[in-house]
Amino acid sequence: MGRLWMNTVPQRWHIDMLMITCPWCGPRDESEFTYGGEANIERPTDPEALDDAAWADYLFMRSNPKGWHEEQWCHAHGCRRWFKAERHTVSYAIRRTWPMDEESS
């Protein structure tokens, strides 16, 4: 496997993997993490009070912005803790990461 990609993939790809800073473990390769989607989606405290449209909004609708995005990641192959990150969905640059229970901004 190693030989295969060394032969075929231009050098710059080696640095193209995301470097994600786990709030507890520090900077690690993207391959140690799993993605958990858009952040700050709160489960309605009183689901009975919601109509179908409001429930669908909570369950399925996403902002899916082209630009900065607050999202959830889990350091699955490390400390296994969830945290939030602000990542740009075009450049993939990560501006900051912070623990789940801290305020966004």
Place this chain on the structure above:
Amino acid sequence: MQNYSIFNLARHALGGHRGWKPAWREATPKPRYKVIIVGGGGHGLATAYYLAKVHGIRDVAVLEKGWIGGGNTGRNTTIVRSNYLWDASAALYEKSLQLWEGLSQDINYNVMFSQRGVLNLGHNLQDMRDIRRRVNANQLNGVDGEVLDTAGVKRLVPFINTSPDIRYPVLGASWQPRAGIARHDAVAWGYARAADSLGVDIIENCEVTGVRRDNGKVTGVETTRGVIEADRVGVVVAGHAGVLAEMAGFRLPIESHPLQALVSEPLKPILDTVVMSNAIHVYVSQSDKGELVIGAGVDSYTGYGQRGSFQTMEHFLSALIELYPIFSRLRMLRHWGGIVDTAPDASPIISSTPVDGLFFNVGWGTGGFKATPGSGWVFAHTLATGTPHEINAPFSLERFHSGALVDEHGAAAVAH
């Protein structure tokens, strides 16, 4: 429209092939159209073509922010099949497959549709049960298919690794003989040319930047080439569905993900079918130029960068060489990515929206190329009449409120 035929080819050969005209006009936007299509990919162009041809609506513009075929239409791995599990999907993709079968004649453009069959491999008992169930469902819906065992797969692909002690042994496959591949650029160019010849304006380098509304009704769009008014607007922008929805003031159950593919150096003919594997997520076919066309699943995170992540590539290449050790010393030539619009049930949204007169045809995710003709067919009907065709009625935005999802995740084998 200048006809493409052997006679015209001979005639133009005498003139040193200097007499060919551009396949479509370079149209300047008019201030107003009956219908505006946002997005000049295969789906948008097919929609425009069937609007003009089937519904007689020719006052149509297709607005494309880049160039025709520069989106997913020109970036996909061209697998065409219709062996989806649920009735609603089977009807949609089978309608499309039937249109594929006559497409080159219909639009007088060779889309090189090659019905070389598609295999979806099974690697464990549950895979095989799912395959059997899906093939049964396909047969009940009049979609061709059969279940093959390991030997049956080996007969079609003699060099596949069928040893029982690999990590994911090949236990069998579903086989759809009428499935295959097509030339993706030709599909975009062919539909563009055919729509243009019926009077549709194809406007490239024209990005839609806003959706104009009055009292909850669409009145037109703002673009980098000015405001253009319309009675109805159809949005067919694949990976940018969320961006357009935001312009129109609502959200969609869609997330955009990078999906990548690559091609190898050309080989002599070795693989005359398409082989896909859901479980280990790699699929491969051989193009007419001899290159292996190889793809995999999406990157896990959302993204609008048209490139794929490295570990996804590593993952599907290791799957590739376990299944086909013979490919292990191949060099790869090109690698690219597209942005795919994925819905929670892995089915498209072909639907009216909260804005009157504004319709969306999005959410095709990793598998919409095969649906290009059928998608255009039903969306043209929807735009012409203001109501869905019976085939796309189940694919409304409403389904996320009612809960009547068309869950093709896994059900339809690999979602390409």
